[in-house]
Amino acid sequence: MSDSTPTFDPIVQSQASKEVTANAYFDAASPATIFGRRQSTTSGLTWGYYGGRWLVDSLLSIITNGTVTLTASTTNYVEATRAGVVSKNTTGFTPGSIPLYAVITGAATVTSYTDYRIPNYPVCGRTVKALSDANYTLTLGEALPQILEFTGALTAQRNITVPLGAQQWTVFNNTTGGFGLQFIGATGTGIVVGMGKRAIIYADGTNVVRVTADV
Structure with missing residues (x-):
């Protein structure tokens, strides 16, 4: 985050094309969004996530945007392997996995979720x-x-x-x-x-x- 003196270009109330400045912010911050919830592809019991660049044994790999299908009426533990392969289970985060989200579902929709993501660098x-x-x-x-x-x-x-x-x-x-x-x-x-x-x-x-x- 910025200090009291911001380093980001401010969005001014009176400016035109505020979306240009906002999208530039998102572009600059995009490395932090990997595996984050992608609202546009999250619906019902489908959980969407963003891809990005991911370190796999010190080599940059490209993870594509994707989705996983959740199980109804339970807690779904969405996780990734070290190679960036995303999956879910209803038991708990697998030892050695990368925890992403604990997603609680109802009969047909997500009712709540908790973000467990961490950086993948030493x-x-x-x-x-x-x-x-x-x-x-x-x-x-x-x-x-x-x-x-x-x-x-x-x-x-x-x-x-x-x-x-x-x-x-x-x-x-x-x-x-x-x-x-x-x-x-x-x-x-x-x-x-x-x-x-x-x-x-x-x-x-x-x-x-x-x-x-x-x-």
């Missing part, structure tokens, strides 16, 4: 996750920061499933109980980081590998 800061003594799959939002810390009391070694797209993290196994955490993708091989240890790990698209030894 962010500063860290994720701190308290484990419930079970394997865990990171959501895309949890995997975006490049520092990952895990707490909780473990009774066995647990798996932390990370996205397999090319990404590097500094991880800290700050759990108790004396057990390691295995960082692994949905497929391929992983590596174990001991309790109280830190390591730099890397997902290469197939496996999770260790960049540095535990410290």
Whole structure:
């Protein structure tokens, strides 16, 4: 957003062709609209969304505008894969997916919706996750920061499933109980980081590998 001194060209009440200025705003802000609700194609139980340019493993991909068919009289969880493929289910956001919207439907129409979209680029800061003594799959939002810390009391070694797209993290196994955490993708091989240890790990698209030894 602009500050009290705006950087945007203002729309003046008396000006002609206000739509030209407004459309220029929308054009400038269009990268932020990807996967956003597209009103012109949303009707009844059809949910429309905008496409745009999307980073898939550091490569720009073009996502086209599209629609998904919602299920009546329930909560629909609209989500996307890392490759930008949009779908919905009525159970909950899939671990590792990109949450988009939770859409509540009646018998024939949408009654309300909540926007869960997040940027798809690495962010500063860290994720701190308290484990419930079970394997865990990171959501895309949890995997975006490049520092990952895990707490909780473990009774066995647990798996932390990370996205397999090319990404590097500094991880800290700050759990108790004396057990390691295995960082692994949905497929391929992983590596174990001991309790109280830190390591730099890397997902290469197939496996999770260790960049540095535990410290």
